[in-house]
Amino acid sequence: MPVFRTLRVAVLMVATLPTAALAEPGTDAALLENIRQDVSAERIEKDITRLVGFGTRHTLSDTKSETRGIGAARRWVYDEFKRISAECGDCLEVYYQSDFVEGERRIPNRTEVVNVIAVQKGTVDPGRYVIMSGDIDSRVTDPMNFTDDSPGANDNASGLAGALEAARVLSKHKFAGSIVYAGLSGEEQGLFGGKIMAAAAKKDGWRITGVLNNDMIGNIEGINGVINNTTARVFMEGTRMNETPQQATARRFRGGEVDSPSRNLGRYVHKIAEDHIPNLDVMMIYRLDRFGRGGHHRPFNDAGYAGVRIMETNEHYDRQHQDLRTEGGVKYGDTLDGVNFDYAAKLTSLNALTMAALSRAPAPPAGVEISGAVSANTTLKWQPADTRENDLIAGYKVYWRLTTDATWTHSVFVGNVSEHTLENIVIDNYFFGVAAVSKEGFESPVVFPGPAGDFYLD
Template sequence: MARLAVIPTIILALASSSPALSQPDTDAALLEQIRQDVSADRIEKDIRTLVGFGTRHTLSETDSETRGIGAARRWVYEEFNRISAACGGCLEVSYQSDFIEGEKRIPNRTEVVNVIAIQRGTMDPSRYVIMSGDIDSRVSDVMDYTSDAPGANDNASGLAGVLEAARVLSKHKFAGSIVYAGLSGEEQGLFGGKIMAAQAKEDGWRITGVLNNDMIGNIEGINGVINNTTARVFMEGTRMNETPEEARARRFYGGEVDSPSRNLGRYVHRIAEEHIPNLDVMMVYRLDRFGRGGHHRPFNDLGYPGVRIMETNENYNRQHQDLRTENGIRYGDVIEGVNFNYAAKLTGLNALTMAALSRAPAPPMNVSIEGAVSPDTTLKWAMPNVQGTGNLAGYKVYWRLTSEPTWTNSRYVGNVNEATLENIVIDNYLFGVAAVSKDGFESPVVFPGPAGDFYPFHPTKP
């Protein structure tokens, strides 16, 4: 490993006569091009194709060419290959699977198969951002694998978003790698995510973020609200695998609301605020909906940052329901319940987030803070020991009041590894550091200490 270069320290004063450093401008034209390239028509076509398989239940038949989970995943595999052919073979497409048995919802030996496409980064290919959607569907009885289960919104909408993001982003180059994942076994117990997360850890992936898309097409809530201008991002707080020592440090130094998943969620919120017209992101400080789960959770369980992106207004008459009409109410997850323009809007949010994350440098590591009983606050950090650092321009320090949900104050400090904020008292604010690329893209903000570390168990520390 290369040794970390000695970089000078910069002292920042609130009232300084010296000119402030200028951060490189963000390539907003790239993000706008990506946003406009997302097609609601293509998403609709993909959702209709997935619905056409009749059922995609994890336990459904696998030999048919037209019905069941086997036909569906083969179509997804072929679609990824078609996308790859259009970009000169830029995607590495593969199946990923394991056999599951003896589980409550998978009692008999069943192969759970994911479909994965990787777009390798040009500078830092071992750093990944993942967008996932689920292949499988279900009806009222989770063990009913023969009845029609269209799964139009849950979750053909999320999977169609993954395919569309691959079509759009594969036209461009990125420093880090992007993974497009069709995961199976979600309704039976999040098994596809468990398989992928375990393999990622075994292979030593540095995952900056997992964007799990589960239901991104419904705008009519069970409460009667119709709204296509909001989305929710669910993001856990404290890491699942936090050690007792880390918990004790967090108690004294903070970090309950600044886990990597929370700062990934803030990143998604900022992308929407700055680049997606007519979309407000609701940041929900919870792992998932109350008592429920999704395919980001297996990644969170292993310490990876991950969030769930989804519609704001759910319609439970269309989720996990047998196709029927009772008392004038139509039940079932059918194509008529999907708003394709809304699904395209949330797909665009994902695509822009992954583009920005992958164009940005890796988040800083070993972020530390000091300033107790002092009028000033000092932050220190290091660049990860990876080869792909040629796009790094410098770093940006952030701070906010402890009651603020998003970062409100920031200052670009250049290519340094330490900065002191004079007359900003450590007791009154929360702090963090982000890396900035030469074309203005920022990494997520990293909170000091183990509570905020994006890559806690990777051998990339200087």
């Protein structure tokens, strides 16, 4: 009897799959491979070494010196972005972004927190953005100690060097959407650089498809003795921080707890690694950040944007937020010898390929709706793409998966339409979503139906 039950279930599962599908365009894998190979561990090492050379990059450190402190560091970052821009015919808009902070626990006195931003404008939809960020600032044991040496080689010169290298590589190419490379300050003092940038993006009406926050991407040796250069972690929160009570009620009955834009952005990063980065497995972690800790994607999440943290899998706590010293034969401090530059390059390439694919793809579908209660079929509808994307878009792809699956397992390309019915696929049993596909085969992230999954929810 158990054998017959198993066979019957298998037949039913096969019956749910579509019998025919439209031909979809193949992805331009050559472009992504070219970008991956162009990322240089040597250049990343040079940038991290230069950043360490500023002695300290504490947010409250010297801003006047040309050789030491956060002022010298951010001016160097600005100049480096300008050099990169000059090599691509001034393709980057480089600028400082700042605001004053005071009366905070870690910034008691009036202090200007300054970000360095470089924007590579899209050719089709320049108002759509994907952002890669790294942090300029560093710290030692006492978060208020802004005078002692604080090299911050891995935390977070590695992430900032990754953003600079991504700019070097991607600025050689054209993209439909805009790409932003951001050096953010004030992270160790309370995520102030991210708060400033997220507020400015909201004020300027940026449509942000995703924020890739890179915070420590260069360490492969854990404090537990594990050494591993083949995995990375992506932290991605679930329910939107700014969800309304009405949206929460809808989510309770329709789902979406594990399908926020941040979660589907994380799945996108996972798929890029799976398909295009040799010897790299992405661990998707359903949490805003490490337990009880935070990073610069959080202010963007707070503002309702999709954002994830990309970082090393194995942390070495003796090398984080530590005064430089040796005690009991143990060396403490975040110095250059704790950074694996090849690994930092691998994670930088993960970012670069993700941003390239997102920016070559159409915008995520808007207004995705679903119906099919008390029916054998499930119907999804969405708004047609903006007319400016007419020459970019090839069509749409409908996805579904079991509610216990972490990643999308089934899909069908349905062409350039705004509605599709999956016959004999019961709405109660699966999660569903829709992605837009370009003529080059690049896909947007999958969008879960309703406000819970909408990437550009106002």
